[in-house]
Amino acid sequence: MAPENGRVELMLPPPVITKTRPIQHYNMLSNWITPWDYEESIDAAIIGAPYGYTGEAAAPNVIRQILRRFATRNANFDTDPVDLKVRDIGNVAMHPTNVYRCHENIENALTDVYNIDSGFVPIVLGGDHSVAAPSFRAFKGARSETVGLIDFDAHPDTRDWRTNGPGSGTPFRQLLEGGHLDGNNAVQIGFHGFLGSSELFEFNKGHGISLYPSAQVRRRGIRDIIKEALDKASDGTDSIYISLDIDVMDTPWGPGTGGEAPGGLDSHEILEAMYLLGRHPKVKVMDLVEIDCIKDVRDVTSKLAVNIIMSFLTGVNERKQRVYR
Numbered sequence: 001m002a003p004e005n006g007r008v009e010l011m012l013p014p015p016v017i018t019k020t021r022p023i024q025h026y027n028m029l030s031n032w033i034t035p036w037d038y039e040e041s042i043d044a045a046i047i048g049a050p051y052g053y054t055g056e057a058a059a060p061n062v063i064r065q066i067l068r069r070f071a072t073r074n075a076n077f078d079t080d081p082v083d084l085k086v087r088d089i090g091n092v093a094m095h096p097t098n099v100y101r102c103h104e105n106i107e108n109a110l111t112d113v114y115n116i117d118s119g120f121v122p123i124v125l126g127g128d129h130s131v132a133a134p135s136f137r138a139f140k141g142a143r144s145e146t147v148g149l150i151d152f153d154a155h156p157d158t159r160d161w162r163t164n165g166p167g168s169g170t171p172f173r174q175l176l177e178g179g180h181l182d183g184n185n186a187v188q189i190g191f192h193g194f195l196g197s198s199e200l201f202e203f204n205k206g207h208g209i210s211l212y213p214s215a216q217v218r219r220r221g222i223r224d225i226i227k228e229a230l231d232k233a234s235d236g237t238d239s240i241y242i243s244l245d246i247d248v249m250d251t252p253w254g255p256g257t258g259g260e261a262p263g264g265l266d267s268h269e270i271l272e273a274m275y276l277l278g279r280h281p282k283v284k285v286m287d288l289v290e291i292d293c294i295k296d297v298r299d300v301t302s303k304l305a306v307n308i309i310m311s312f313l314t315g316v317n318e319r320k321q322r323v324y325r
């Protein structure tokens, strides 16, 4: 139940972002993505879920600051999603020490927000990857009977949360074993490096999850992989949840993250993927996690994050406008 002012109790309003001086012919993102009044009907929104124990907690606000420098025009796809109505809903309030309370706040706040407007596409900004579990549950609980998953990740993220509590390495095991996600509708794209154990890879395969390592993406091409991933995640489901751990990137494209490793996706691949996913009618929610602003180098990773969000929104806009190409 929303408080009487129409706002959600556990949502802190978006920080004040200095507007970019209006420039003729430019639609700067800081003027385009404005705070939501909880009343107007919108197409998409960003929501911060700033849980993390290093620089990930700062990511939503850093990304908001970086948005100021960019325009809506998408040069990669020769189009401008400016007609899409995108708003900022703010950040979920975090507890200073208790991870369970933080995750509970995320699930409850998102649920309340989704119940106020059931139509918009949420873009949940982490935070570390642990936020994907409460975020997925909130989406499924409020909006959809069955939800498939396309996860971009360097790692399996199915460690047992019963050992050391929920964390960035556990969200998909929580979702699988909690009965929220059927592995046969789940896909993971971009595994690379030498950071996961065989046991976890086998665990994921045993649950029916399809794995597309980064090297396979490079050999077959991202369009082919995304088509297959969408077929699988949409088969018998109402909607598809996109989870994007920025550690899926090759080191130079995403230095600002905890688990970066050589051999990941490049920026062309991830931007093409997000555009294609944004176009698909069943893709109704995404998260973007693990951006560690303290480790980042010259904002490379946060700038990529803005490009990822805008590529996705370009796809969402073309879906809405029924542009097919």
Ligand SMILES: [Mn+2]
Pocket: 129, 153, 154, 155, 157, 168, 245
């Ligand atoms: Mn991850």
